[in-house]
Amino acid sequence: MPSVPVMRRAFAEKDPSFDGLFVVAVRTTGVFCRPVCRARPPRPENVEFFPTPAAAARQGYRPCKLCRPADVAAAAAPSPAVELLVRLIQSCAPDRVTSDDLATAGVDPSTARRQFRRHFGMTFAAYQRARRLADAVGEARAGGGAVAAQMAAGFESASGFRAAARRAVGAVSAADLRSATVLASARILTPVGPMLAIVGEAGVAVCDFEDRAGLAAAVDRARVRLAPSGRPAMIVRGDHPLLSRVAAELAEYFAGRRRAFDVPLAVGGTDFQRRAWDYLRGIPYGQTRSYGRQAADVGSPKAVRAVGRANGSNFVSILIPCHRVVAGDGTLAGYGGGLARKRWLLDHERRVAAGAEA
Numbered sequence: 508m509p510s511v512p513v514m515r516r517a518f519a520e521k522d523p524s525f526d527g528l529f530v531v532a533v534r535t536t537g538v539f540c541r542p543v544c545r546a547r548p549p550r551p552e553n554v555e556f557f558p559t560p561a562a563a564a565r566q567g568y569r570p571c572k573l574c575r576p577a578d579v580a581a582a583a584a585p586s587p588a589v590e591l592l593v594r595l596i597q598s599c600a601p602d603r604v605t606s607d608d609l610a611t612a613g614v615d616p617s618t619a620r621r622q623f624r625r626h627f628g629m630t631f632a633a634y635q636r637a638r639r640l641a642d643a644v645g646e647a648r649a650g651g652g653a654v655a656a657q658m659a660a661g662f663e664s665a666s667g668f669r670a671a672a673r674r675a676v677g678a679v680s681a682a683d684l685r686s687a688t689v690l691a692s693a694r695i696l697t698p699v700g701p702m703l704a705i706v707g708e709a710g711v712a713v714c715d716f717e718d719r720a721g722l723a724a725a726v727d728r729a730r731v732r733l734a735p736s737g738r739p740a741m742i743v744r745g746d747h748p749l750l751s752r753v754a755a756e757l758a759e760y761f762a763g764r765r766r767a768f769d770v771p772l773a774v775g776g777t778d779f780q781r782r783a784w785d786y787l788r789g790i791p792y793g794q795t796r797s798y799g800r801q802a803a804d805v806g807s808p809k810a811v812r813a814v815g816r817a818n819g820s821n822f823v824s825i826l827i828p829c830h831r832v833v834a835g836d837g838t839l840a841g842y843g844g845g846l847a848r849k850r851w852l853l854d855h856e857r858r859v860a861a862g863a864e865a
């Protein structure tokens with residue numbers, strides 16, 4: 508979060524470039540707002556700041572009906588400046604987009620870069636580098652030689668290009684580049700925090716909370732698993748039909764309009780892990796099962812610890828609903844994304860299921 512004086516000023520000025528970076532909660536009304544809210548401003552001594560709508564909700568605040576801070580679709584939509592940057596990268600390829608280009612296009616470079624970083628979870632420069640290498644892989648696949656690939660990637664020198672390609676995909680020749688695998692990733696904003704999604708052609712490989720322990724190692728495993736060439740796949744932020752689908756299905760889930768997920772998964776796993784994960788996908792929405800029952804149903808009543816480990820090694824949260832498995836006495840037990848999220852997800856599903864029956 509920005510510093511409190513910065514947030515106070517941003518809120519007073521309704522600065523849209525801070526929208527999504529924090530929410531403002533008002534003690535006297537019990538309501539929280541986006542920084543851009545048009546409602547009558549509260550007295551400064553009555554406000555407190557939270558990084559996310561979920562954090563404010565956990566403290567008992569309700570979302571404002573005017574500015575709708577918990578609206579996932581609004582929070583996940585890129586700002587006009589971010590959309591412009593993505594278009595600029597596409598139209599300028601293979602050249603780099605400079606601060607002058609941004610100024611010419613009429614956006615303030617530092618605001619645009621800050622919003623870009625917030626939306627994609629990476630810097631504008633890093634995004635451009637990754638895009639250029641992905642273009643090089645495409646060019647090499649299309650039959651171009653090393654020089655064509657280098658040009659497609661916008662590198663002036665062959666040595667600079669080779670070094671970047673080696674770092675990104677371990678590629679040293681045009682043939683290496685042709686056989687490189689590119690996975691696409693996106694940051695998906697949800698009411699319980701940002702998630703990182705990574706997809707290959709076969710399906711969703713990773714979709715989990717950005718702050719989850721072990722996520723980096725899970726991503727590295729996916730890069731190896733989904734790369735038939737034997738060299739780890741490179742991951743590029745950007746567009747992919749499966750990314751749009753997983754984002755849309757998650758938005759529907761959080762809006763209470765979706766109970767099961769249809770987007771294909773590419774999760775690998777041992778036979779036992781796959782049985783455990785298939786079982787999780789069979790637990791009805793809004794219900795829970797105990798680890799003991801899951802172990803018995805998966806094949807061995809003694810495998811309670813093993814199913815716990817298998818559930819814990821699931822890095823496609825929510826889509827594979829390991830949050831629906833709880834301890835035998837009904838307590839929540841563990842969850843990779845943290846117990847507060849597990850409680851939130853189960854409450855959400857029970858509320859939606861109860862509402863549908865009422």
Ligand SMILES: [Zn+2]
Nearest residue numbers: 540544571574
């Ligand atoms: Zn408001």
